[in-house]
Amino acid sequence: MPFLLKVALRNIRRHRRRSLVTLATVASAVIGIVLFGGFIEANYTGLRESVIRSQYGHAQIHVAGYEAGHRADPDKVRLSPESAEAVRTLLEKDRHVLMSSRRIEFAALLGNEKTSQAVIVRGVDPDTEALINSALTIIAGDELAADDADGVLLGEGLAQALNVKPGATLTMLGSTVDGTMNAVDVRVAGIFRSFATEYDDRAVMMGLTRAGELLGTPSVDTVVVLLDDTAALDGVMERFGAAAKDAGLKLEWQTWAQLASYYHKVVALYDGFFLFIALVIVVVVMFGITNTMLVAVMERTAEIGTLRALGTRRGGIVRQFLTEGVVLGTGSALIGVVLGIVAAHGITALEIMMPAPPGSSKGFPLRIEDVPGLWIGCVLAVAGIAAFATLLPAVRAARQPVVTSLRHV
Amino acid sequence: MSFLTTENVHKRYALGHVTVDALRGVDLVIGRGERVFLGGPSGSGKSTLLHLLGGLDAPSSGRVTLDGQDLAAIDDARLSDFRARHIGFVFQNFNLMPVLTAVENVEYPLQLLGERRRTAAARAMLEAVGLGAQADQYPNELSGGQQQRVAIARALVHRPALLIADEPTAALDSTTGAQVLELMLALSRDTGTTLVVCTHDRELLARAERRVLMRDGRIEHDSGALPAQAANHAAAAALPESA
Numbered sequence: 347m348p349f350l351l352k353v354a355l356r357n358i359r360r361h362r363r364r365s366l367v368t369l370a371t372v373a374s375a376v377i378g379i380v381l382f383g384g385f386i387e388a389n390y391t392g393l394r395e396s397v398i399r400s401q402y403g404h405a406q407i408h409v410a411g412y413e414a415g416h417r418a419d420p421d422k423v424r425l426s427p428e429s430a431e432a433v434r435t436l437l438e439k440d441r442h443v444l445m446s447s448r449r450i451e452f453a454a455l456l457g458n459e460k461t462s463q464a465v466i467v468r469g470v471d472p473d474t475e476a477l478i479n480s481a482l483t484i485i486a487g488d489e490l491a492a493d494d495a496d497g498v499l500l501g502e503g504l505a506q507a508l509n510v511k512p513g514a515t516l517t518m519l520g521s522t523v524d525g526t527m528n529a530v531d532v533r534v535a536g537i538f539r540s541f542a543t544e545y546d547d548r549a550v551m552m553g554l555t556r557a558g559e560l561l562g563t564p565s566v567d568t569v570v571v572l573l574d575d576t577a578a579l580d581g582v583m584e585r586f587g588a589a590a591k592d593a594g595l596k597l598e599w600q601t602w603a604q605l606a607s608y609y610h611k612v613v614a615l616y617d618g619f620f621l622f623i624a625l626v627i628v629v630v631v632m633f634g635i636t637n638t639m640l641v642a643v644m645e646r647t648a649e650i651g652t653l654r655a656l657g658t659r660r661g662g663i664v665r666q667f668l669t670e671g672v673v674l675g676t677g678s679a680l681i682g683v684v685l686g687i688v689a690a691h692g693i694t695a696l697e698i699m700m701p702a703p704p705g706s707s708k709g710f711p712l713r714i715e716d717v718p719g720l721w722i723g724c725v726l727a728v729a730g731i732a733a734f735a736t737l738l739p740a741v742r743a744a745r746q747p748v749v750t751s752l753r754h755v
Numbered sequence: 756m757s758f759l760t761t762e763n764v765h766k767r768y769a770l771g772h773v774t775v776d777a778l779r780g781v782d783l784v785i786g787r788g789e790r791v792f793l794g795g796p797s798g799s800g801k802s803t804l805l806h807l808l809g810g811l812d813a814p815s816s817g818r819v820t821l822d823g824q825d826l827a828a829i830d831d832a833r834l835s836d837f838r839a840r841h842i843g844f845v846f847q848n849f850n851l852m853p854v855l856t857a858v859e860n861v862e863y864p865l866q867l868l869g870e871r872r873r874t875a876a877a878r879a880m881l882e883a884v885g886l887g888a889q890a891d892q893y894p895n896e897l898s899g900g901q902q903q904r905v906a907i908a909r910a911l912v913h914r915p916a917l918l919i920a921d922e923p924t925a926a927l928d929s930t931t932g933a934q935v936l937e938l939m940l941a942l943s944r945d946t947g948t949t950l951v952v953c954t955h956d957r958e959l960l961a962r963a964e965r966r967v968l969m970r971d972g973r974i975e976h977d978s979g980a981l982p983a984q985a986a987n988h989a990a991a992a993a994l995p996e997s998a
């Protein structure tokens with residue numbers, strides 16, 4: 347074992363109580379970071395998957411010009427049935443694609459004799475949409491079924507506003523692509539809850555067949571694609587883009603990350619919290635190690651004088667204490683990381699239910715994710731902090747005149 | 756042959772606005788292989804002089820040379836290397852590294868010099884001071900006399916030209932002290948190491964080959980500068996009670 351390391355370890359062991367106090371301080375700080383960081387990461391993952399599965403899918407594919415033009419004249423920028431079919435065929439060749447589904451969105455009025463509500467309607471492929479919308483919970487009635495063309499799903503808030511239950515009949519009023527008013531009768535098949543209460547106050551889901559009849563068109567806005575793994579998205583879209591170009595399809599698309607501004611706001615907010623807490627912890631660790639090393643250096647002043655007298659250079663003294671500080675800090679951080687991981691897995695296994703976060707309608711089980719990057723970062727950061735915290739007292743002690751150090755008792 | 760010299764050396768310590776003149780013009784010439792004992796009352800400047808001779812501190816004025824090298828003329832790193840190579844130290848309180856075993860303590864100077872096969876050399880040195888069996892014990896497992904013998908082994912393991920010892924027996928009982936001193940003298944004689952020891956022990960001073968007595972920062976008496984017989988008597992008579 348290198349001499350410096352040997353001396354450092356023996357000194358750490360020799361001053362057991364002081365080393366344990368430092369270890370406890372640093373390890374608790376690191377445990378805190380590992381737990382909080384892992385908790386935030388789990389929330390990001392949960393929010394991301396929930397956003398993807400309840401609303402956006404992994405990507406939404408449109409005809410070129412859709413984003414710029416659909417608000418002014420949606421019918422000009424729709425995918426024809428043939429294009430939509432070609433897109434789906436290309437997508438489903440990719441092994442990461444679980445499925446694709448068509449959508450059309452429009453505003454309508456929904457009501458009965460007593461009351462009506464302005465609603466946002468999403469016309470969907472019933473079989474596949476149910477799978478993309480796996481984060482939607484049906485709280486009453488059934489899912490949409492392909493063989494039930496009249497069935498619709500209402501958001502929880504909307505169903506309350508209309509005061510209807512599954513089985514009720516309603517009339518949907520909209521305008522066709524030619525601009526004339528049209529109406530279809532629908533039946534409430536089920537009531538759902540998504541993760542955003544605002545959405546549930548206005549949302550209707552129905553089969554593409556009736557939606558197309560109401561609007562007077564077989565075209566759709568969007569092909570939504572769902573993957574087996576969010577991390578595979580970039581690769582999938584790259585391959586799809588090349589294939590679509592070869593097939594002569596003029597398309598554009600947006601990924602969930604481009605669509606989900608809410609997700610990014612939440613991430614920015616939590617990252618801010620995390621940074622603040624990390625800073626507080628950095629200060630705590632810094633003080634802990636500085637204090638320990640200051641005492642260590644003070645106590646060993648005569649020893650420093652002796653080593654200097656024997657011919658150790660100033661740099662040798664500094665290296666000695668630096669090694670000790672960094673070994674103590676890094677060792678404590680490693681222990682903290684291990685305990686943090688154990689605690690994280692323990693807490694996750696308990697499945698403690700958390701209350702619904704703001705803007706959301708569902709509670710969720712407390713999960714703490716493994717974030718290896720954070721663990722490595724913790725250890726490296728503590729090593730750096732320890733080096734920094736040790737440097738000052740060590741340099742000061744090494745610069746003291748040898749005679750002064752020797753006279754110290 | 757002048758090996759270790761001081762020329763009109765002064766040392767002044769400043770403590771706030773009080774200044775202490777610890778040395779006030781010391782001229783000393785020590786030949787290679789000489790064994791010099793430094794005596795004098797407490798506060799007379801013995802330790803201060805030893806520090807200057809050992810390159811641990813620089814004089815306020817005057818020159819200290821060792822083997823022709825002006826010790827104040829080289830920077831701290833080179834002076835450190837110089838000490839590591841040429842000088843050994845023995846302290847009153849042994850000053851062993853508590854986390855190192857006896858043999859590891861003795862190895863330390865060899866390590867500084869980057870020498871290989873140092874463990875064997877250190878063990879041999881411990882044998883020479885009679886502690887072969889205690890090589891793997893830590894200082895706190897050794898008696899004071901044993902610790903000081905480890906310190907002597909550490910001070911001599913790298914064959915320095917100069918050994919400096921500041922009251923090496925003051926922390927030991929008289930029998931042990933005498934044994935430790937005998938050991939130091941014998942080893943320095945065997946290796947030809949120049950020895951400068953400061954002590955309060957009158958008996959020791961009386962028997963010294965050369966003794967230098969200090970008072971108030973000056974050399975009051977130097978038997979090496981006088982005809983030996985006469986000096987012995989004069990100095991013994993002039994010795995103050997040991998402090």
Ligand SMILES: Nc1ncnc2c1ncn2[C@@H]1O[C@H](COP(=O)(O)OP(=O)(O)OP(=O)(O)O)[C@@H](O)[C@H]1O
Nearest residue numbers: 768769770775777796797798799800801802803804
């Ligand atoms: N680092 C220092 N700072 C200030 N004063 C000092 C310092 N070192 C020594 N002195 C003073 O210099 C004078 C000489 O001290 P020194 O230690 O050399 O005496 P000494 O002969 O070794 O005494 P003792 O026999 O008690 O060890 C004393 O007055 C002492 O207080």
Ligand SMILES: [Mg+2]
Nearest residue numbers: 801802803921
């Ligand atoms: Mg002294």
